[in-house]
Amino acid sequence: MSSASVSSAQASSRVSADILAAGAVCWRSGPDGLEVALIHRPRYNDWSWPKGKVESGETLPETAIREVREETGLDIHLGVPLPTAEYMVGGKNLKKVFYWSAQVTGEHSFTPMNKREVDEVRWFPVGEARTKLTSYADRDQLDALETYDATDALRAWPLILVRHGKAFPRAKWHETEHVRPLLALGTRQAMALTGLLSAWETKKLISSPWKRCMATLAPLAAATGKTIKKASCLSEKSTAANPDKTIRFIEKLLAKGKPVIYCTHRPVLPTILEIYTQHSPKRISEKLPKTDPYLKPGEVLIAYVRPGAVPRIVDIERIRPIDS
Template sequence: MSPTAVTNAEESARLQADVLAAGAVCWREGRSGLEVLLVHRPRYDDWSWPKGKVDKGETLPECAVREVAEETGFDIHLGLPMPSARYTVGRRLTKHVSYWAAEVTSDKPAKPDDPKEIDRAEWFPVGTARAKLSRFADREQLDRLEHAHRTGALRAWALIIVRHGKAFPRSKWHETEHVRPLLALGTRQSMALTGLLAAWRIKRVVSSPWKRCVATLKPYSAAVGRSIKTVAPLSEKANAANPKKTAKALVAILEKGKPTVICTHRPVLPTVLAVLADHAPAGLAERLPKKDPYMNPGEILVAYVRPGPVPRIVEFERYRPIDA
């Protein structure tokens, strides 16, 4: 499993770390305003964000969701990425922790799975949490959370672009192109995407009508009980004939303002990336991939879109569940 970030610096930091972990800054709107959830570890007598190490075969987003559930009892979906943490543990091992914001709407009390590891999980106003956090560096995530809250980005929704899984080689396929299927690896990638995509709250599942794209999203669609809406302009042929129509279809999806996953083809990605760049600040747009093949088979690109009448992308990240 090789999680790949949009930014080379972030990817390099992950690849160089000895230990990978993930967690979330869980938040809610309370009576006193913005509140965050901290956990107490009796072994260290400290307060921190819920987090934990990646299990074998698990991506960082999946790890964050699992660890929050284990340490707090809350089932979350990921929101805006927060700053990652990097520090030394044990015998000079480097640990990299990825964080996301996660809104908690449940009013049930927190309930950690293992009291020996986490004996308390409590909500605090941000001012109290700032003083309560044991590691000074953990305030970096809190600073970003407060800034996102002030700017309206904290409830950013996810638009996820998927490049379809590994398909039967084009050069060896002698039938109609739109029915060219996935290889066994592509099928494994589609299955692995089910867990990865479940880390975000997705409302719409959209695909090119071609077989390999629909097949890439089919396991996820079945798992969450959402039908796949096929959009003709997302196919290779339609994009080659009229990329403006493809771009218009993508803009319409952005303007709907609903968390969406879209599966399309490598040759369509330049059109997709151009639309995303048009809806992002220049500095952020510069981080999008620029060279063919842009994304690996089965890889996802997550664009976080600030709610509002004009869709504006505030962050990007990329992951792939299985290496090609």
């Protein structure tokens, strides 16, 4: 079984499968409505979604981004997750393929990296794509895409919550709490987050000003050239003293409607998750973590927020960090 990280919105945090793969359904608004990109594989003479197997050290979102780039030439950011495909390979190996939606804007030419694997990529209106897809099961992703489109959830943006990486034990730290640092594992988690979090569009990085949170986002900031905005209301001390200020801050993030990554502490999570619950239908709020520690050190929770006057979370995902 692969050791790749897994989205718990689609499966358990440790998937029981012999083969893990990921891909995306690339979509755009055409003159007559929704259009999707299909690839043609000469080896199988079929039309399908761009996808491929997880490589060593990759998370599933990173795999989806890489495979779409290799098979279509498109650089994408991930949108709402779509149904997972599950089937047997060779009659004995269980394969699971994880999918996300991915909006494509502007004019793009398709340039597959290996034309022996993919010799054609074409846009199809969804009705035509349904008949063009070789595998009947691939219609599951298309059906979900259309359902999301009908409710404007297809254009949901990601609000990404990060719990800081593994820090020096609180009980063994005898200096000021706000300068308690990451352990070596926490630093590795921060480095691993750089590739993972690049899978989603990001407009801003925000963090508790405490050292361990800032250090968790520092590699991503360096890689993207973005400055980390410090928000004191995301610190443990500020939230304990004035939780209403933290609540107002999170409500403002939801209302602005812009993709954001923000990092905070375990004691702050119950306050944030309560706000998420208020902005989610029951089927989504039931996916939110309910018990302490809520998220593991370095773990990520992505809330997909439907645009509009009233923010509404339409799906969530949790991505497990590296553990060692």
